Structure formats: structure tokens, C-alpha cells
Amino acid sequence: MDSFFSLLDSQSRSSWNYNTLKNFRQISPIVQTHLKRVYLTLCCALIASAFGAYLHIFWNIGGYLTTFACFGAIIWLHSIPPYQEQKRVSLLMASAVFEGASVGPLVDLAIQIDPSVLVAAFVGTALAFACFSGAAMLARRREYLYLGGLLSSGVSMLLWLHFASSIFGGSTAFFMIEIYLGLLVFVGYMVVDTQDIIEKAHLGDLDYVKHALTLFTDFVAVFVRILIIMLKNSAEKDERRRKKKRND
Numbered sequence: 001m002d003s004f005f006s007l008l009d010s011q012s013r014s015s016w017n018y019n020t021l022k023n024f025r026q027i028s029p030i031v032q033t034h035l036k037r038v039y040l041t042l043c044c045a046l047i048a049s050a051f052g053a054y055l056h057i058f059w060n061i062g063g064y065l066t067t068f069a070c071f072g073a074i075i076w077l078h079s080i081p082p083y084q085e086q087k088r089v090s091l092l093m094a095s096a097v098f099e100g101a102s103v104g105p106l107v108d109l110a111i112q113i114d115p116s117v118l119v120a121a122f123v124g125t126a127l128a129f130a131c132f133s134g135a136a137m138l139a140r141r142r143e144y145l146y147l148g149g150l151l152s153s154g155v156s157m158l159l160w161l162h163f164a165s166s167i168f169g170g171s172t173a174f175f176m177i178e179i180y181l182g183l184l185v186f187v188g189y190m191v192v193d194t195q196d197i198i199e200k201a202h203l204g205d206l207d208y209v210k211h212a213l214t215l216f217t218d219f220v221a222v223f224v225r226i227l228i229i230m231l232k233n234s235a236e237k238d239e240r241r242r243k244k245k246r247n248d
Contacts, residue, residue: 026140027137030206031202034206038208038211038215041089041092041208041209042212045216046219048093048097049100049216050100052097052100052101052102052104053100053103055097055100055101055104056101056105056107056108057104061101061104062101062102066099070095070098074091074095074213076091077209077213078210085209092209092213095213099216103220103223106224106227110227110231113231113234117227117230118227120230121226121230122223125219125222128222129190129215129218129219132190136190136194136195136198137198147188147191147192151189154181154185155185161177162178176232179225182221182225183229186221190215196214197211
């Protein structure tokens with residue numbers, strides 16, 4: 001066992017050092033420019049999504065209709081050729097607004113319970129996204145792409161769990177297993193999708209709109225799950241305080 005940990009330690013020391021952190025030569029200047037466009041577009045999509053949540057809070061527009069509208073905008077975006085850049089960016093922003101409105105009920109609930117939970121969930125998601133995307137950029141090319149099949153199996157498992165809970169009825173514990181498993185899967189997708197985008201860009205695929213959409217989907221999926229977990233923890237703390245007051 002000690003030899004195993006010493007091996008891991010020696011590998012981590014050899015692969016993670018100052019030279020590794022400053023060495024971006026494996027990412028060409030063209031790919032670096034592409035990544036800047038991807039992350040800038042992602043930031044704009046997140047702002048648009050926040051605007052969609054804001055619209056729901058004031059006009060209560062979030063629901064199945066906005067969810068279907070989001071899917072429709074994404075399908076429409078994929079059907080448009082890459083050279084129609086302005087139209088595709090507009091559809092990306094529209095899908096982000098609809099996604100924000102669909103998540104709006106959860107955001108509204110968080111504001112009513114404790115607004116600091118909402119801020120903490122967003123900051124936590126942003127930090128996780130930065131850390132795992134950075135790790136994917138600094139790793140060797142295609143190092144984590146093999147995880148794609150495993151994560152796809154995780155998504156299939158999530159779908160079956162959701163299907164089973166909708167038919168047989170699910171407990172709170174069953175729901176939280178689904179949430180934590182989903183969080184693990186989509187955090188993994190942050191790494192895999194980042195490396196996939198870099199590899200595609202090296203091969204000439206510079207469709208920054210599609211790549212920004214991929215990362216936006218990962219970000220929202222992780223954010224929703226972190227927010228649910230934090231809201232549940234906050235509710236449990238409040239319940240303990242109430243019981244303590246009753247006992248006193």
C-alpha cells in the first residue's frame with residue numbers, strides 16, 4: 001500500500017510542477033484564440049441565463065414551455081451551418097434565456113430561503129468549472145477523453161433512476177443519490193468536454209458557438225445540483241434550530 005501511494009506521489013510530482021503550469025505549448029495559438037472566444041461566449045450565455053431567471057422572478061414565465069423552447073432553440077442552432085455566425089449566437093443566447101427561466105423556480109426558492117446560498121452555489125460552480133477546465137488544459141492531450149464512455153453510462157444510469165422514481169415513486173434518499181451521481185457525472189463532463197473541444201480545435205473544428213453551448217450545459221447542470229444540495233443542507237439546519245428552540 002505504501003509503495004502504491006509513493007508511486008502516485010512520484011507521478012504527481014513529475015507531471016505537476018511549475019514548468020507544467022507555465023507550459024501551454026501543446027495548445028497552439030489558434031486553439032488558444034478559439035478557447036478565448038468559447039469562454040467569452042460562455043460568459044455571455046451565463047449572463048443571458050441570469051436574465052432569464054430574473055424574468056421568471058418578476059413574471060413567472062418558467063416552466064415546461066420555456067424548457068421546450070430551450071430544446072427547440074438548441075435543435076435549431078445545430079441545424080444551421082457554422083458560417084451563419086450571428087444567427088447561431090442569437091439562438092445560443094435565446095436558449096440560455098429560456099434555460100435561465102426554466103431554472104427560475106429553483107432560483108426563486110433559493111432567494112426566499114437564503115439568498116447567500118444562491119451566491120455560494122454560483123461561486124462554487126464557477127470555481128469547480130475553472131479548476132476542472134484548467135486541469136483538462138494542463139493535462140496531456142486526449143488524457144481524459146477515455147472517460148467519455150464511462151460518463152455516458154452514468155447519464156444512462158441517471159435516466160433509468162429518474163424513470164424508476166417516476167413510476168414507483170422515489171424517496172428523498174433516492175432523489176439525493178440521483179443528485180449526487182448527476183453532480184459527479186457532469187463535473188466529469190467539464191473535464192472531458194474541455195479536452196474534447198481542444199482536440200477538435202486542433203483538428204480544425206473552430207465552431208465556438210457549439211463548444212460554448214456544450215460548456216454552458218455542463219455549467220448549468222452542475223450549478224442546479226450544487227444549489228439543490230445546499231438548499232437541502234440549509235433546510236436541515238433550520239429544522240435543527242427549530243427543534244432546539246422547542247426543546248429549550
